[in-house]
Amino acid sequence: MSELYQTITEGSVRDLVNKFYRQVRSDEKLAPIFDAAIGTTDDKWEQHLEKIAMFWSGIMLGIKGFEGNPLQAHKALPAFDGCLFSRWLAIFANTAIETHGIDAATSFIRKAVSIADMMSRDLYDNPVMAPSMPELPANMKYSRTTPPFQAANIPDALRRAHRTAKNVHGRIVMTKGRLLYTIGKVQCHVLSRDNCGIIEPESLHFVTPLDDVEFVVEFYKDPLLSSSQGKSSS
Numbered sequence: 001m002s003e004l005y006q007t008i009t010e011g012s013v014r015d016l017v018n019k020f021y022r023q024v025r026s027d028e029k030l031a032p033i034f035d036a037a038i039g040t041t042d043d044k045w046e047q048h049l050e051k052i053a054m055f056w057s058g059i060m061l062g063i064k065g066f067e068g069n070p071l072q073a074h075k076a077l078p079a080f081d082g083c084l085f086s087r088w089l090a091i092f093a094n095t096a097i098e099t100h101g102i103d104a105a106t107s108f109i110r111k112a113v114s115i116a117d118m119m120s121r122d123l124y125d126n127p128v129m130a131p132s133m134p135e136l137p138a139n140m141k142y143s144r145t146t147p148p149f150q151a152a153n154i155p156d157a158l159r160r161a162h163r164t165a166k167n168v169h170g171r172i173v174m175t176k177g178r179l180l181y182t183i184g185k186v187q188c189h190v191l192s193r194d195n196c197g198i199i200e201p202e203s204l205h206f207v208t209p210l211d212d213v214e215f216v217v218e219f220y221k222d223p224l225l226s227s228s229q230g231k232s233s234s
């Protein structure tokens, strides 16, 4: 893995933007929307990447130069499923943590969530919508609960992509604030006191504090499966 950027610079923004759109261009659900609006040639995409790098340099570094109108640009697109914002964010959040150190990545992710929320409210009268949360099967047996985590003491291992063990379900229970829960590169959920996150066995996931959070993770095991499979790694 190449070294992570600890500070945000024009170069790190450009790297993130290039890597993010490389994945978007091969994503089965997002690529058709972008290709229809931008085109499929590298030339057209170069112009888009240049524009988006200016956008993020403006947002993160205050550098002037972006002259577009994102709300208008998205309004002008043919209607698309509102849950795609959750997918867009999942790819973005993964790219941020794959390219940047935790603090810098968190700054990118917080900005992206707040802009996506604003766009989603504008287009759908709703904050970012997500596909339904996985469910905790009824037969699971409670195993243990972590100590409470606050923004300052969330282990980096939980803030980078990691997996639960076989046979272990997790439930993220919020007592304060909002936490972004990213599952694979396909969905993101904004968790809050009213909205727990369910982690399925072996699911690749990570969390990002969006503000002054406090939460615990409860673990559950399937009593019918062997206990040797039941060690949690989340």
Ligand code: HEM
Binding pocket: 030, 033, 034, 037, 038, 051, 052, 055, 067, 068, 069, 070, 073, 074, 077, 080, 084, 085, 086, 088, 111, 112, 115, 116, 119
């Ligand atoms: C499902 C989510 C999204 C989809 C499908 C989407 C799609 C697109 C497409 C197709 C364009 C090109 C429009 C054109 O040139 O005609 C575009 C432009 C843009 N997008 Fe998104 N987008 C999404 C979310 C976001 C989010 C969350 C952000 C920011 C955090 C963002 C930032 C931008 C910007 C800055 C532009 C350029 C706007 C301009 O030309 O003025 N997009 N988007």
